[in-house]
Amino acid sequence: MISSQNEDRSLSTTRRYFFRQCRMGLGAIALATLLNEGRLEAGSEPSRSPSEGPFGPRPPHFAPRAKRVIFLFMAGGPSQLELFDWKPKLRELSGQQVPASYVEGKRFAFIGKDAKLLGTRREFKRHGKCGAEVSELLPHTASIVDDICILKSMQTDVFNHGPAKLVVNTGSPRFGLPSMGSWLTYGIGSLSQNLPGFVVLMSGPRGPRGGSPLWGSGFLPTTYQGVPFLSGPEPILNLKSPPGFCKKRQGDFTAAVRDLNTSRLDAVGDPEISTRIAAYEMAYRMQASAPELMDISGETPRTMEAYGAIPGKVSFANNCLLARRLVERGTRFVQLYHTDWDHHGNTDTNLDQPLGNICREVDQPAAALVRDLKERGLLDETLVVWGGEFGRTPMGETRDLLGRDHHIEGYSMWLAGGGVKGGQTIGATDELGFYSVEDRIHVHDLQATMLHLLGLDHKRLTFRFQGRDFRLTDVGGNLVSKILA
């Protein structure tokens, strides 16, 4: 609720004022602990301690299984029929018109209702102890099937890229709602004092369709919006001190700003000034910690090889490695976008060579990430999500080359770590791979489950805006308990 947000700000303002008066003695620290014990409740802004500002870690609704998230977003909509969802019947009927009963009353972005079925040319095998089916395009993913949980019955609401990406990130196809990472940092804060709590990394030929609203904070304070990292040693805008200002001078600058701000604080007593002082100090620390984060030269050759990372290159492999480094340093939510999975059947986007290429770009690093997290003991508390905004149709698209249209009725994703029961496949589509028929999982169900793993009840993590209590899962969302370990 806006008003409670305001009141809460004033309340924390009052708290901060109190701290200033106490000059952060032992009593103040004890009080900070006390204040932090307030539990998150629906509709109220989480209490936060003055020393930590808006980013300080806050307790969730109940004991979490995961403390952080790495979301590998496969932008464009990967074809589940070439990767995870093996349909012999579809191959058998390939070239025939899709049965009318399947497409009655359906709308598609580009194809008509007379489209022909298209069987996959890729071969599938069973892998691991669990015997999960994975195609030849993803040999590395196939090698970690006992650690991941494949979801074959995903469903979403809309079939255009931008709106569908928004559904995954914000729960609604409309613009202007908070994204998952914002909800999370708003709800439970960040574990890092030197780096942003919500970071976005990108690779591939172009930015994802949808752009900044995908990591926007909507009506939540902008403090909680995702920070897109640029490639190179300075991932954040304006991270570098101006020419002529070395580290020492930047330190002198920060000290002078602090002293003069403190003097003003003493004169007018507005606690916002102490928040600003804290912001300058964190900014100063970030100037050192962000380049350190981006510098992967200290990683062992074995690690570099496992990911397929090459220093200085903008790649999904490098970003996977950076994601691990980020969560190691306390970032709460890391989202990696990799384009372009939109295989309609054009020269650069078809199910032959281009699909093979993008699978090679993604397969090894994603598997390496899961393995690396596991080896370092981080996987238990890190939830890894792999998937796109939708899947692709069982029907082929009549373009020059092999391709499929956007499909929202049944597609695949996978999860690993952070309280997820690995070594299983949940859900199934019908024999043509058209509709999810078993354990259907709507995007809202996935979101509710992700929040649950993070110790949050999706119905209680709300924010009042324009007269309504909004939440990530809109008006839906059911916990998928089969996912839980």
Place this chain on the structure above:
Amino acid sequence: MLLKPTIATLWVLVGSVLLAAEPVDFARDVKPILQARCHRCHGPAKQKAGLRLDAAALVVSGGNSGAAIVPGKSAESLLIHAVLGRKDVHAMPPEGPRLSPVEISLIEQWINEGAPLPLDEKVESAHATQSNHWAFQPVKRTTPPDVTNAGWIRNPIDNFILARLEKDRIEPSREADPVTLIRRLSFDLLGLPPRPEEVEAFLADSHPEAYMHLVKRLLASPHHGERWGRHWLDLARYADSNGYTIDGSRSIWKYRDWVINAINSNLSFEKFTIDQLAGDMLPGATLEQVIATGFHRNTMRNEEGGTDQEQFRIEAVADRVNTTASVFLGLTVGCARCHDHKYDPISQREYYELFALLNNADEPTIEVPTTHKMRELPALANELALAEKLLADNEPSVANRQEKWEKDLATQVEKLKEVPESVRGVLATEAQTRTEEQKNTIAEYYRSIDPFRLPVAQRVADLKGRQKQLSSSITTSLVMAERQDPRKTYVHIRGDFLRPGAMVNGAVPAVLPPLRTTSDRANRLDFARWLVDARNPLTPRVTMNRIWQQYFSHGIVSTENDFGTQGTPPSHPELLDWLANEFVSSGWDLKHIHWLIVTSATYRQSSHAREDLKEVDPYNRLLARQTRIRLEAETIRDAGLAVSGLLSDEIGGPGVYPPQPEGIYRFTQNPKYWKTGEGGDRYRRGIYIYYWRSSPYPLLATFDTPDATTACTRRPRSNTPLQALTLANDPAFVEMAKSLALRVLGEALPSDMDRLKLAFRLCFARTPLDEEVRRLSDFLDTQRTQFAGTPSDADAAAPQPLPPSIRPAEGAAWTAVARVMLNLDELITRE
């Protein structure tokens, strides 16, 4: 599914009995069933889903989902699907047992018999929608209450504030010092800091009305329209691009300039509203009034391949409904798009009735000459006509002059040499024997040198060229145009435009005063006039509250976008109504309201925190003091540019492209045009920065500029490390620091101390405290020593070009000082 065989079985058993009997009578057989189980939600008192079932005629006509029954065909009737819970319809009734098979079969039989209406059926009229919620009641005439400390009062606003404070025995704060007051007024009314000479003049002005004179001067400044225009543009969700994923560019800056001009000329809020909602429909609408309708063209447009254009047109109309309700009525009607509003008396049907009022416009693009050309184009046409007449008048005499020229040539060999050879050859031929072609050659040549004709011809060519140039660079703007042939509007069942329900006509929610229509069908213009009808209790209250919020950080109603039952009640209800009355009776005069607020004692209080208020009024709802407010994104940049002497004060025109960090467009689907502006365009005010919805100018986004997807009625004010990085390191701010350093070094001042004080006055209007001077002076000395030891750093940090009299280390040290000042909390705060 389970029910069906049961019913069929029963049909055989019971049906035969029933069928044998006489036909079903609605009043006797059906109505009692419906009365017992349905009327509570579908009767005269309440019509959920717009449906009433208390009379046969109403059953036939149905509700939001369309007809409830199909006479003669019970199997196709919605009512039957509902009571059976079939076909994706919510099973009815939602509570208690289902209707019995016998009851259902009676209804089915009535339908199958053609659903005959009782002959003398009387339909009770629906109970009027009533609400005793405060915001829906007429604005009350309130009188300012008496107070004990009458000496504090400057105008009636203060009576309301002080009376409330006195009730809790709270003292108001002392008046802020004059320096704070002039800085506060400048930021609030113009969005700019005062210049040192303005501050000095104000301090030196001993006239008792000095404050009033200052307010008057500021309200008359053309920058006032930029400041308050920006607030309005937040509501209008103004941007220079289409939004969604492709986010192509659009030209609608003429609308932005219209807003600035309207506020500067103090257009009454009544006209301001009508022009923006329906300027195109006014008789004899001016170009300006049509441009004003750009208000509702600020909706987004989806250009992605494979999208359904009608779907996104409907999204835009829904946004117009939501925006209008939020901006003028302070209501959150969006909920009613899918179902009846849960808390406020707005039904889903009423939502679509509002929708119908805004659903009948085409969305054309018009050509608009820019202000510049508005002055020039008519003048140019006039000039051209004159020049062309002159040319024509000149024509008959050309032949005579040619004759004379030819004669002269015969005697003047020198002149003949200037004539091109081709013509000279022809001239050699005897005049009488020349062919037509030869005659033309000579005439054409002569016309090109005729001393009378030549300048006029050149002028005509020049004017034509300019006219062509101006016409081709005429700008365009997005506007509304009412359709002759009205669109039909339907209730969208559960908000899904693919599921049209009952057809509706334009109307306003029944809880509010009725709409007056000028024709048989209510339209957008009627609606616009209704919004500013003196009987409408919401528009003036909501508007006054939002203006109040800008001056005191929160409104009298703190939920400025929700005046419904879920909003917070007003802290000072009588004051809100007094302001609303004052607003309407002054002729919706905005500047009058600004005047009243800023000249009140309430506004003029100090913003310093007070120990005694921490417990009794921690949120400062009672206003026993002013509030420190962090400046808005644009104002932060404007303030930096102003104090460093860089700001361009040009008003209006197309969006500008100031320098921004590289790499911004890696995150957007398509790269955006951003040719960094030159000269003054680098330093224009923030309101003019080209706004790409998918990638706003980073400095603005970092400081909470709205995303322009929906109406923003209040900006959040975050306080983050990324803001610190921006002010500290953004090349634009470093440039300001260098410029400020140069400005201070350029003054003929005797000492560092004087320079520090000048810089301080430029930035904060006030004189620094001793401890502040000491700290800055220490800092200056350290920096000077450090830079002297590192010449290359000094060169990099010093302003360029540096006057020869100033050493680079000196320039660098002062840049460092200026940079500290530009990063202080006070610089970006209205105290």
